[in-house]
Amino acid sequence: MSAPDIRTTRARLIATIGLCFLVALMEGLDLQAPGIAAQGMMSAFTIDKLHMGWVFSAGVLGMLPGAFIGGRLADRFGRKRVLMASVGLFGLFSLATALAWDYNSLIIARFLTGVGLGASLPNLIALTSEVAGPKIRGTAVSMMYCGVPLGAAGAALVGVNDFGVGWHLVFYIGGVIPLLIVPLLGFYLPESQAFAKAAGGDVKVSELLFKGGSAKPTLLLWISFFFTLMVTYILINWLPSLLIAQGFTKADASWVVLSMQIGAAVGTLFLGALMDRVPAWVMSLVIYIGILSALAGLYFSISVPAMLVAGFIAGIFTTGGQSVLYALAPLYYPAIGRATGVGSAVAIGRIGAMSGPLVVGKMLALGTGTAGIFLACAPGIVVAAAALCYLSAAKKIVKDQPTYGSEIKPAVLNGN
Template sequence: MPAPHASTGPVGNRKFLTLFLCFIVALLEGLDLQSAGIAAAGIGAEFKLLPPQMGGMFSAGLVGLLPSALFGGWLADRIGRKKVLIGSVLLFGLFSLATAHVWDYHSLLAARFMTGLGLGAALPILIALSSEAADEHHRGVAVSVTYAGIPLGGAVAAVLGMVNVGGGWRGLFYVGGALPILIAFLLVVLLPESRAYLNRHQTASAATRPVASEGVAGLFQSGLWKSTLLLWLASFFVLTVLYMLLNWLPSLLQGKGFSRADAGMVQLLFNFGGAAGSLMVGRLMDSKGRMFTAICIYAGMLLSLAGLGLSDSFSMMLLAGLGAGFCTLGGQLVLYAMAPTLYPTSIRATGVGASITVGRLGAISGPLIAGQVLAAGMGLGGVMAASSPGIVVAALAAMALMRAQQILRS
């Protein structure tokens, strides 16, 4: 995995190490995010859960993501990226292990909520760290390399589910809990603190004042309010669709008559497509064709959702799954690549965290909406149809945001 900028010596090594460690944490986050969806059939059978209760289980983890994404980003702007990242990795590792030991529905909800707290704090810090490790012209690539770890982690989870690791659904959570705890200790030893944060800290120390973050209020000052609101709108609808697919796709495919192995293969291609989309879109977002890239990605999301809803053959479902992963994760990467460039260092993690928090509101809504659509008997096609209007809104907001940035730069 190359660094986004061809640097040599200590500075280049520092950049590479930061990106590598961020990628590993993102990989573990992706594994845990999709473990619940892959283990859903086993969990539902053991605790005799109805579709709305399954939606509640998925949303419990997403509710935990809400406060921690915002608070974690704000705290990282005040005390440093490294400390907060290590704490969040330990938190989601410990409560992933706790998920393997739940005894009823309510303990399951509590474990997933606490896991979500750790996961939510990690992502904005990973994006801020990787963006600050690269030079200005390679930030999109840096963020995409890190973010590609999330769908690849999901692919690892799909493989573990296909081989039935541990002999049951709990095995996924043992793996997803033990590895983050081990990685947290590596972060203590190896992860360098953000150079941008350290420079700001030194400037504040020289001025004999504490490092301060303007908080959420800073996101609406100096003409930033329009970009902030557009980013939030697009994030909300993209994550609505993404988490609907991440959580429900395996169960929906099995409900449509596909075997567990077939559903696992579609999920695997969904994640490989997501990794490819993240990397390719990140590269394109550093070019002059950003607007065209966004239009193609969001149009592809609509087409792939239609494919998932209408396909009956396994081969077509594989193709639709690959396209859905490529375009949905690519559509999210469009926003994540733009977010760090909107804000100065003093509020960068706060700004990214706030957009992720708003997006998580959509992520919470997605699984719940899918559960209600399924309870109404509308099936996979109905779920995909319910997702489509949000994609159109997200596309319009993303293009308006790019246009606003172009005007500001000119």
């Protein structure tokens, strides 16, 4: 690759990661927003914890069709176009959340926000992984995805001080800024070269996911995504309420959530860089042992400083581990169907993300304590760990166009 080509490719890499980071930042804020606003929303709409669980799950339920349809449309019409539409959609309905007039309108607004959020993520992953190439894919995706925990940390800061606006403020912010980002994407985001070269072709979803050796990695990815996102979203949605139930103040709970999201940003960057250097089975052990340790810490901590440390560790391994899965998924699908393959895994993960908060809401309504909630997470973590270990033996598809990443360093392929 000549020097001018390298400079052009580097510019595409920086523009893509930077703009996708901004979208991820707002996605993270909106994902954390219901957890931060939960107490105010329950008071405003006179609902109990069980009904609040449906508010949490409505957004995640919207992500399920959003992720799959967004990925499929992106493989047909382009990552950039679908990402712009997705960002506009979740910005618009985040504003609608703040303006909801009753419980039903709140549920509808959260569902449609989730559709936009779900459709954006496969495109963020596909754009970033394709511009980086297989050799720095983990690092590039983690740099983009660290916007999610940083955005969630921003939501936690809003929870600490809402400037008298109340629970609506976080949704106003989560609505206006994405709408301002859309024109930036239109002017400055380059379309994926891998998509441009594959444009015009098509592949059946069943063949992409289950034939030609794809069935094994597809199913293992789905299992890992399901249980990892289930635990991650239990913490995102219910941790503030669980902490308040343990005797901590609302401000204490917001600081712990902030600590968790700072840990998530650190973990996303660290684990993403580590992924480019070690086999998948090593990553599995690191991530899921870390998650189990964090859950134990969250239960046994009785002081605010200890809880801040436990929250920080939880963020490192839950959201950080999630970013590793996002970076791994593109390795198993060709460019012609990559967004569809990634979108299917994200969609399955959203089922776990939706079911987790719902189950916890029901358990809390039945009087289950914090210990029962954390213990219920453990079996799923063990299953996810086993699936990711086994995934390291699956064949990867990594033959893409020359990229900036291909000029830098070798990757760890095939799990060894």
